Amino acid sequence: MSLSHEVMPDVPVASEMQQRAQRHLWLQWTGMGRLAPEDVPVIVRGDGCYVFDERGRRYLDGLAGLFCVNAGHGRVELADVAAEQMRTLGYYPTWGYAHKPAIELAAKIAELTPGDLNRVFFTSGGSEAVESAIKLCRAYHRLNRQGSRTKIIARSLAYHGVTMGALSATGVPSARVPFEPVTPGGCHVANTNVYRLPAGQDPLVLADAIEERILFEGPETVSAVILEPVQNSGGCLTPPEGYFARVREICDRYGVLFISDETICAWGRLGTWFGSQRYDYQPDIITTAKGITSAYAPLGAMIVSDRIAQPFMETDAVFAHGLTFAGHPLSAAIALGNLEIFEREGLVEHVRDREDGFRARLEGLKDLPIVGDVRGAGYMWAVELVRDQDTKAFFTREQLDAIVPFISGELFKRGLICRTDDRSFLALHLAPPLVADRDELDEIEATVRAVLSEACERFGYR
Numbered sequence: 001m002s003l004s005h006e007v008m009p010d011v012p013v014a015s016e017m018q019q020r021a022q023r024h025l026w027l028q029w030t031g032m033g034r035l036a037p038e039d040v041p042v043i044v045r046g047d048g049c050y051v052f053d054e055r056g057r058r059y060l061d062g063l064a065g066l067f068c069v070n071a072g073h074g075r076v077e078l079a080d081v082a083a084e085q086m087r088t089l090g091y092y093p094t095w096g097y098a099h100k101p102a103i104e105l106a107a108k109i110a111e112l113t114p115g116d117l118n119r120v121f122f123t124s125g126g127s128e129a130v131e132s133a134i135k136l137c138r139a140y141h142r143l144n145r146q147g148s149r150t151k152i153i154a155r156s157l158a159y160h161g162v163t164m165g166a167l168s169a170t171g172v173p174s175a176r177v178p179f180e181p182v183t184p185g186g187c188h189v190a191n192t193n194v195y196r197l198p199a200g201q202d203p204l205v206l207a208d209a210i211e212e213r214i215l216f217e218g219p220e221t222v223s224a225v226i227l228e229p230v231q232n233s234g235g236c237l238t239p240p241e242g243y244f245a246r247v248r249e250i251c252d253r254y255g256v257l258f259i260s261d262e263t264i265c266a267w268g269r270l271g272t273w274f275g276s277q278r279y280d281y282q283p284d285i286i287t288t289a290k291g292i293t294s295a296y297a298p299l300g301a302m303i304v305s306d307r308i309a310q311p312f313m314e315t316d317a318v319f320a321h322g323l324t325f326a327g328h329p330l331s332a333a334i335a336l337g338n339l340e341i342f343e344r345e346g347l348v349e350h351v352r353d354r355e356d357g358f359r360a361r362l363e364g365l366k367d368l369p370i371v372g373d374v375r376g377a378g379y380m381w382a383v384e385l386v387r388d389q390d391t392k393a394f395f396t397r398e399q400l401d402a403i404v405p406f407i408s409g410e411l412f413k414r415g416l417i418c419r420t421d422d423r424s425f426l427a428l429h430l431a432p433p434l435v436a437d438r439d440e441l442d443e444i445e446a447t448v449r450a451v452l453s454e455a456c457e458r459f460g461y462r
């Protein structure tokens with residue numbers, strides 16, 4: 001298919017909005033000192049898989065905002081749901097009180113989760129959900145007279161959020177180092193980048209690494225293991241066959257709780273309601289956020305098994321933790337409206353139906369000499385780029401400094417928003433809204449192909 005975009009011309013003059021953004025708005029995770037006002041994209045409108053900037057230029061949102069606009073942009077019915085809820089009850093806390101949207105949403109979530117994950121503690125986002133889970137695990141162990149269990153095991157390069165507790169689980173050095181010392185107790189083991197595993201090695205050593213770490217730390221000190229079904233950071237690291245079954249066994253053997261961080265991997269992203277269903281495991285706690293409202297309002301949740309909730313439900317114990325905006329009626333009503341859209345339009349099934357096609361399009365890129373690995377599931381994919389396909393050689397820092405800005409800039413100019421992550425391996429992340437269909441998947445493939453081909457040409461990779 002032909003590209004629906006002309007290559008967008010550079011516009012050297014900053015608009016008034018861009019100038020004000022650069023002067024007053026602190027962009028997150030952005031080196032503000034290096035940012036020219038004309039480089040700040042000002043997005044004004046969204047429709048389906050597309051967003052539009054203030055100059056009317058259209059972009060295919062290949063990242064669904066931030067892995068979260070699952071039902072797609074421009075859902076007017078969610079605006080109506082929001083208006084109706086605000087007219088009825090704009091706010092009431094879930095501290096000691098309940099309200100209808102939070103009750104109905106908690107019940108709906110319990111209906112969708114695997115096994116006995118029936119108790120929902122709301123938060124405002126993913127970091128708070130992880131923070132809450134870390135605290136709940138400690139409190140649970142303390143109630144069980146195992147207060148020495150405080151450590152949390154996560155995987156290298158994993159991103160679990162930025163608040164100080166969640167940061168202790170996050171395994172991305174650049175996110176941690178500026179704020180050290182972070183909350184003590186975070187331990188890291190190898191992630192599941194099977195592409196980089198030495199040939200012939202049993203991939204289940206990656207699960208056994210968790211057991212080794214528990215034994216090294218002392219099981220009586222380990223509170224929980226936290227893992228994403230598909231680890232986003234590091235480039236969609238999928239689990240090898242049998243990985244999660246082995247992790248579950250290990251956790252049970254040592255009395256360690258198992259948190260499945262599904263901030264991204266729930267709500268259809270992997271073609272199932274929850275990522276743990278995709279890989280058939282039963283966690284003790286699921287943390288989630290993002291797609292629960294398709295990002296039409298902020299909301300997160302910690303979903304807890306009956307077993308872990310039980311001591312808090314049947315004794316005088318209080319989980320001494322809460323957040324003003326947790327389960328906000330507006331967000332909860334929007335989440336219910338969002339899940340109705342999912343069910344009515346069969347979005348989860350749609351992702352399952354289209355997954356093979358998405359994979360095939362990306363795998364087809366392997367005829368380009370810098371495409372090393374294509375991995376992911378559902379609508380969450382990464383294309384790992386390498387200097388040499390045969391040796392899987394990494395680009396040098398100098399090469400990265402040339403090729404990364406070129407690829408990122410060119411994709412954007414050609415109207416595709418996605419992420420070029422070079423924090424570890426160089427990977428292109430693609431996670432469009434779940435409403436993306438064949439045309440949008442074709443457009444993603446064609447744009448990525450055009451840009452990577454040009455990069456090979458320009459930088460001499462043949």
Ligand SMILES: Cc1ncc(COP(=O)(O)O)c(C=O)c1O
Pocket residue numbers: 125126127128130159160161162228232261262263264289290
């Ligand atoms: C797996 C995971 N956990 C936690 C978080 C933190 O979520 P938030 O940015 O909503 O605080 C993220 C954010 O991307 C995430 O991907």
